Amino acid sequence: MARFKRHILICENIRDEAHPRGSCGRCGAEEIRQKFKAELRSRKLTTVYRASKSGCLDACEYGPVVVVYPDDVWYGGITADDVTEIINSHIIGGNPVERLVIRDERFHQDFE
Ligand code: FES
Secondary structure, X not given: OOOOOEEEEEEOOOOOOOOOXXXXXXXXXXXHHHHHHHHHHHOOOOOOEXXXXXXXXXXXXXXXXXXXXXXXXXXXXXXXXHHHHHHHHHXXXXXXXXXXXXXXXXXXOOOO
């Protein structure tokens, strides 16, 4: 049995401002994580779903980046305004928010 039904990782990595890869942590990632946590808490869902701060997820060009496991769904360029939709549709409903999913084959590999 799994510890959580879904685990939401929010990259909050911060690099030097001049770094060419950028930083999710400089693009509103903390606000995104806080909103995930606040919404899950207000709905009393924190024992089922978990939102956690992450270091770099190696998807920097799509930041701010959020990945949801075990679904392995990668979201890019999201804002705090997208959090409620992701929770309702994906985290609770099981249907990823397609318009926010990163469209890059490197994030849809089959390792089997
Ligand atoms: S800095 Fe966020 S994925 Fe690399």
